[in-house]
Amino acid sequence: MRPFLFVLLASSLFAADYKAGVARVVITPGQSIYLSGYANRNRPSDGVIHDLWAKALAIEDAQGGRTLIVTTDIIGLPRALSELIAARAQKQYSLDRARLVLNSSHTHTGPLILRNLNIMFELKPEEQQAVDEYGRDLGEKIVSLIGAALRDLSPAQISFGNGRGGFAVNRREPTPKGVRLGVNPPGPSDHDVPVLKVAGPDGQLRAVLFGYACHNTTLTGEFYKISGDYSGFAQIGIEKANPGSSALFLMLCGADQNPNPRSKLELAEQHGNALAQEVNRVLGGPLQGVRGPIRAAFQTVELGFAPHSRETFQSRLADTNVWRVRHAKAMLSAYDERRPIRRYPYPVQAVSFGKDLTLVALGGEVVVDYALRIKKEYGSKGIIAAGYSNDVMSYIPSLRVLKEGGYEADTSMIYYGQPGPYDEQVEERIFTTIHRVMKRVKRSPGQ
Ligand SMILES: [Zn+2]
Numbered sequence: 214m215r216p217f218l219f220v221l222l223a224s225s226l227f228a229a230d231y232k233a234g235v236a237r238v239v240i241t242p243g244q245s246i247y248l249s250g251y252a253n254r255n256r257p258s259d260g261v262i263h264d265l266w267a268k269a270l271a272i273e274d275a276q277g278g279r280t281l282i283v284t285t286d287i288i289g290l291p292r293a294l295s296e297l298i299a300a301r302a303q304k305q306y307s308l309d310r311a312r313l314v315l316n317s318s319h320t321h322t323g324p325l326i327l328r329n330l331n332i333m334f335e336l337k338p339e340e341q342q343a344v345d346e347y348g349r350d351l352g353e354k355i356v357s358l359i360g361a362a363l364r365d366l367s368p369a370q371i372s373f374g375n376g377r378g379g380f381a382v383n384r385r386e387p388t389p390k391g392v393r394l395g396v397n398p399p400g401p402s403d404h405d406v407p408v409l410k411v412a413g414p415d416g417q418l419r420a421v422l423f424g425y426a427c428h429n430t431t432l433t434g435e436f437y438k439i440s441g442d443y444s445g446f447a448q449i450g451i452e453k454a455n456p457g458s459s460a461l462f463l464m465l466c467g468a469d470q471n472p473n474p475r476s477k478l479e480l481a482e483q484h485g486n487a488l489a490q491e492v493n494r495v496l497g498g499p500l501q502g503v504r505g506p507i508r509a510a511f512q513t514v515e516l517g518f519a520p521h522s523r524e525t526f527q528s529r530l531a532d533t534n535v536w537r538v539r540h541a542k543a544m545l546s547a548y549d550e551r552r553p554i555r556r557y558p559y560p561v562q563a564v565s566f567g568k569d570l571t572l573v574a575l576g577g578e579v580v581v582d583y584a585l586r587i588k589k590e591y592g593s594k595g596i597i598a599a600g601y602s603n604d605v606m607s608y609i610p611s612l613r614v615l616k617e618g619g620y621e622a623d624t625s626m627i628y629y630g631q632p633g634p635y636d637e638q639v640e641e642r643i644f645t646t647i648h649r650v651m652k653r654v655k656r657s658p659g660q
Contacts, residue, residue: 230504233411234271234365235420235459238358240285240351241265241439242324246343249288250321251434252333252536252628257340258324262440262478263449265323267355268461269362270411270420272371272566278507280564281359282314282422282572284461286441286448287351289317289578289605291329292560294352301356306363311511313359314562314574316463316602320429320442326351329605332540332628368414372500373570373595376406376491380443380484381427382473383581385619392619402426402470403584406488407463407597408495409503409570418455423447423492424463424597426581431472431481443472446485447492454493464601468578468608469621501595505567510653511603513558514646517636523548525633540627547632554632560603561646565654570595573647574602575609580621582611586644591651592660607631612640 241264245257265286273279281302290298295315302308325334327348336344383400385392409422429442441448444462451460472484521544529541547553562574573587579600587598600609607629608621615622615634623634651657 230275231369231371232273232366233369233371233419234362234367235269235411236358236361236365237266237268237459238354239264240267240287240354242347244343246324246347247334247336247340248322248437248439249325249330249333250430253434254334254437256437258437258439260438262438263445265439265441265445266448267358268459269358270422270461271362271366272507273366274505274507276506279308280312280314280507280509281308281362282461283316283355283359284463285317285355286320286445287317287323287326288319288321289326289329289601290315290603291327292604292606294327294348295603297352298355302359305356306360308359309509311509311562312564314564314572314602316574316599317605318429318441318444318462319464319601320440320445322432322436322438322440322442330628332536332543332630335539369419370412370414370416371503371566372410373503374408374410374495374498374500376408376495377404378406378425378488378491379404380472380487381425381467381470383469384471385469385614385617385621392617394620396473401581401585403466403581406491406495408492410496410500418458418496420459420461421451421492421496422461422463423451424465424599425488426465426467426584427470427472428467429464431475431484432478433476440481443481443484443488446482447488450486450489451492454489460492463597463599466575466579466581466584466598466600468600469580469614501569503566503569505569507564507566508654509562509564510650511560511562512646512650513560514642515556516559516639516642517556518554518632519634519636521553521632536627540630543630544632557606557631559643561643561650562603563650563654563656565656568660570597571651571654571656572597572599574599575643576602576604577607577609578605578621579609580611580614582613583609583643587647590658591656609643610635610639612637615639
């Protein structure tokens, strides 16, 4: 028994080599504001179910290497805002871009963020002003939040476990007329619920970072009250069960997954409670200690769009669909300014904690195929594959989804103001970059 005891003791000593800091700030809009995510909405919000939060978790290794993970109950952080926050964090706190992860929960009952998804609505000047003010204020709040988490750094034990959650269902329903947004239970899903536990030296829970790969869309377009949807309820449920702690939700690769069933407030609460219960169950069970140096890598890769010309959009100006017309006008004005959109700089990030855990953070609305392929290539132990990180510029289809077509491959690009579908290199370009950042953080395939 003695050697076994020694191993346990040694691993718990190593686990205390980290410091962690936690901070949180309410980001609920102070006034009625347009909610993002559903193009059918025609007026601003009319009330609040519960607060929206930005939360930050800072972790520092024994050598002073840091990472800072920020989670936000909003639809998505556009690149302009992420870059502003990252530049300020570099200047004020000497935090490297690679070490800052900015994730958003993708709630569809949260505010419009600056010009993200701006083809969806045509706002009145005062409505646009409320959106612009909210975005500026959000940037300031997140920069201060990062500082607060760094000031909170103190000795911590970090451990990791995985649970399961079943309410995410593939939504790409095959029909004789092609793939439509529906319910497709046999389609691929990723039901992992990764749980990162951050406790003080006394074992007291300080923070839990958990994730799920499912659209935050229990609440549909007819809801006008602000909330975090299922992930908002999940955070509340975990914090209630663990007083004094903060629960941070990471949105994973759930772009082609919807909560099932949906469209009722009670269901958002039900899914959130189910997720909270699973996280609490994992927290109470045996967890893998996390040790070792924190390494981080961040790289952008240019994604190309399928070829388009001025005529592609000119022919749509007479369309009866208002969004297609609005989009065509935006694309034509880009041609007029001699800067038609041909490529997009896509962010790929990896953060590793020794050999025990790696977080892959991808930009955009990433379909589940990416998470499944990452886990196939790198092993499903000690890995978190997140989407909706650092920039949310469009859906990110796999080659399979791109070829099948439908909303995630094609029609969603209208709302994001992108010229059209990505070209067929999209998945391989992203994976080449994933392989590069994984190599830089020393995560080997099949580990
Ligand atoms: Zn979405």
